[in-house]
Amino acid sequence: MIDEMQEPRNLVSIEDLGRDGILEVLRESETFVEVASRRMPKVPALRGKTVATVFFEKSTRTRLSFEMAAKRLSADTLTVDISASSMSKGESLRDTLETIDALGVDAIVMRHHSSGAAVQAARWVKACVINAGDGQHEHPTQALLDAFTLREAIRSARGTDVEDLDGCRVAIVGDIRHSRVARSNVLALSALGARVTLVGPSELLPVSVEGWPIEAATEELDAVLASTDACYVLRIQHERMADAGLSDLREYRRSFGLTVERARGLAPGAWIMHPGPLNRGVEIDSQVADGPNSLIRAQVRNGVPVRMAVLFRLLGRSRDIEEVIGDGRG
Amino acid sequence: MAVAEPRAIVIKGATLVEDGTERRADVHTVGGSIVEVSRELEVPSGAQILDASDCYLMPAFVDLHTHLREPGGERAETVTTGSRAAALGGYRCVVAMPNTVPAIDSVAMVEFLRSLCGDALCDVEISAAITVGRLGESLVPFRELAASGVRIFTDDGRGVQDDALMAEALAIARELGVVVAQHCEDESHARGGHMHEGRWSSLLGIPGQPSSTEEVMVARDLRLVRELDASMHFLHLSTEGAIELVRRAKAEGLRITAEATPHHLSLTHAEVATYDARFKVNPPLRTERDVLAVRDGIGDHTIDAIATDHAPHSPETKDEPFDCAPPGMIGLETAFSVAYGELVARDNLRVAGDLASRPLTIADLVRLFVTHPARIARVSGPSTQLIGAGNAADLVVFDPSERWTVHLEDTASRSQNTPYANLNLTGRVRHTLYRGEPVVIDATAQR
Missing domain, CATH: 3.40.50.1370 (Aspartate/ornithine carbamoyltransferase)
Known part of the structure; x- marks a missing residue:
């Protein structure tokens, strides 16, 4: 059964979570810390999902951390290199994001130099938007x-x-x-x-x-x-x-x-x-x-399990966590 | 060949509002003039009747501050679309700002723009820049421009930063009897800020510009006006401090005038919380205190006129991150309704701190939308005075009881950057007569 309840769609601001949401993410992060300690630290939780990391600003650790988290959940990842994209040909941010969205990705992990860019992105695209830093606003x-x-x-x-x-x-x-x-x-x-x-x-x-x-x-x-x-x-x-x-x-x-x-x-x-x-x-x-x-x-170490928990929360909601992470012996 | 009969119109059932008075009257116009005003008019055969029962009939409005965007910004607005929006808002004259591309800074540019205004749905009063290219470096040929009919000079969109250059401009304007209108923004204080610096800029992480950005330039200009015995007009005042400076300077007897916009008397910086660039404007939306100060300034005549600062921007330029989008809001179609709702009816108030003070009357709005702006822009014709026989038929019928919702798709302006989208406003312009032509009937533009 697909869960018909209102699911969290985006993580743009901490305010999207509230205290209960934060505690839930931390709880699920513990589960993924355990996954990370396995000999085969990968689970099929997001198999078939695609996560695009779209960075308009330089970043090494955040991007790596998100991509590693996505891969450990068995999601496919797309790395959008903005300097090589059509933004440099004058395409607007909205068109760039809507194009990526139209490819059918499930989540856009986005970093941008403008405060509020992720808030706007969440209004523009169907994919879940995860804010990986927008200007001086939030991370x-x-x-x-x-x-x-x-x-x-x-x-x-x-x-x-x-x-x-x-x-x-x-x-x-x-x-x-x-x-x-x-x-x-x-x-x-x-x-x-x-x-x-x-x-x-x-x-x-x-x-x-x-x-x-x-x-x-x-x-x-x-x-x-x-x-x-x-x-x-x-x-x-x-x-x-x-x-x-x-x-x-x-x-x-x-x-x-x-x-x-x-x-x-x-x-x-x-x-x-x-x-x-x-x-x-x-x-x-x-x-x-x-x-x-x-x-x-x-x-730095906790970045991966916490981001796994965030991705799972937004993309894997209709799937049962115990079922998809297995017991590590499989 | 028979000569066509001039158009005859009877406006029936209105409450006529002039500068200071209200009375029940019908008005008969023939061609471009009013021929008769009386309590109960017999409708002559062949005359078109415009129903104005339960409505106010006023002299049509004058906007001191409109960006028509032509030439160069035709994607956002043209003289035709902008003047249509003006007619729908009840205006019979708008002052076109010179920050076009290229800027209106020479007689040739003035004449070119004038050539575009022939079919406008209202008068377009062309203003010119203070400095060449609005670069703030050297003055435009003031004397030539004044001789060609320009009466208002402004670098609007920017303030003149250089003190000595501003002093020169004020001195020349004094000699020529023309108006210098200043956009008060000290760029060293603004530091490129995109909104009001304060609570919301801090929460949202958007670089802000403090109130001092406006206030230090107002203070400097007042000093220059005093020293040179000059006169000037302050555009879109938005801060409590700036309004207080102007209040004191007026008490001192300086020859200055000031305007405020509908958005600065109704909206605060809290609107920016959604990062929607429709709420990006310069000067920025400020605090509740500032909104109340604007209303106080209007109430005690520190602020002479309400001007729209109608600033169209095409949708794609506003659909950008907040710091990348251009500042500005459209306002011609909503200005009088906003002012009426906020200052007279006082419903829909989003900032409700001043309910103890006296509400304005509809006659006060006539002063703020017609009498004072016409005097400031030196466009005082007969129609700005009284609605009487022999005067020009520039008239507006306003229905104070109509509540309407602003729909983006319905804007006559070519742009949709209104901060009032999907909000309910109180009172609406029903008919507008421009030189006797009913350019708006039942809130619908006729051409």
Whole structure:
């Protein structure tokens, strides 16, 4: 029987999921972590489905992670190279997407440099749209894998399977204003009960935080570090520095970088997170990024199972998860 | 050969609204003129009757701010389609903005555009740029252009950034007795922002432009006007601060006028939440406070006129990511209904913070849509004054009780970028007479 219920069609914003949806994705992600540990880490869950990754902006890890997730679910993948496509001949974004849609793909995983491009894409195409980053708006799968990674760390530290991030104090540090990672993380982490504080130079904090589910937005990094459970360091984009009127990277590192010295002020056992790619020696020192409390590698590792869960949620809804993933012995 | 009888029309049953008064009257027009106005007119044989029962009859409107897009932007609008939209909106005259491609910055361009306006469904008052090519670098030949009949100069779409150049323009305009109209946008403050900088730009991740973008240029221009004893017109004011600056400058006695748009008195930046580029406009939709300040400014005469900033853009250019789409909204067909619904009837209010203040009357709208804009654009003919025998038959019949839905497919404009799509508006222009010709009957354009 085909499920006639209203199915989730897209993942454009964390708000498309809500708390229950996020928890569901995290739950299914655990299943796919188990799949990844198998000798044959591939399941027929999305056999016959086609996933197109359509990236209008450079990306290595996100794209690889999505394609690996799709392949492990046995979906076919299409990699659309935009520089080689007809966009360079003047075709509009809408026409490009509708053309890909008309081929009959089931999902379009899309990255674009314009805020809201994924929201518009979802109005234009029949395929499921998964936002892999749209301008400075959102990057929901990054936030989901971050939430998953943080919950995993809490579970392992406390030795108990907490359901959410209730009470966990998270500091997001850096260029919040221009960060889609920050926007999605604020929504996802707070929906799970975390208490999020934004830290950065005022010119890189949002102009307004009205409507943001956060504790505070502040320049006082050291005060926040002393009372945080997780410090999420954002990448500093060089091209933004001039925009924001910041004189140089050295000045940023001295005031807001998570240096070895500053990291000593962290609350004991506080975790370090970063969405990558790292500017070592700028927003974070190597010793901190590679230190014992760093979750950065776990974030990358969890990208695949979390994206498998997202793809399965959107494309495999009428299929029973237990049935399609089997027991690994088959 | 027999000479054709001039067209005779009787508008029956209307409430006649002029600048400040209302009375019940029928109006008889022959050819391009009003021949009789009286409480109960006998219909002469052969006269066409236009029913106006329960409707307001007003002098037809004047829009200070219309983009007709010709030449260069014919995909979005032409003089014919734009003037048809104007007629449907009740306008008898629109001021055409000079930001065409190429710009209207020479007598040759003015004459070329004038040659396109012969069949328009309303008067087209041609304005010229302040600077050559609207590049903000050197002034257009003001004297030649004024001699050719241009009365309004504006770089609309951009503000004149250079202080000294703006001072020169104001000084020359003062000598010539022409109007300089400024699009107040300081580009160093705007920093390429695509919407109002504030709550929604932060949530949506769209680079914003702060209110200071408008306010620093208004402040600079007021200083220049004061120093030079010049006069000027401020286009589409949108911020609380800018309106307050203009309010104080008027109290001080400076010779300035200002306009506001229907969208800035009815919509806020929250509309952008869907990333629909129909809501991208410059100056951008702003906060509730700003909307209320625009209405206050209209109420206390800080703002003299409501002008549409009718800015057509073809569908494909608006069907782009928000930051790639051009700014602008169409407005001619909806302007009076929006103003009536928001300011007089006060239903459908999306921003309802000022209900304690006095609603406007229909006579106030005549001041805002006819009397003041005609005076600002120097197009004061007899029809802008009173509806009386001997005056031009430029008339509009407005049905205040008709509630209608704006349908994209029904726009007379060649473009569909209206922010009011699928919304219900209160009151609708039923008939428009332009020089005695019924160009609109029952909300339908006749040519």
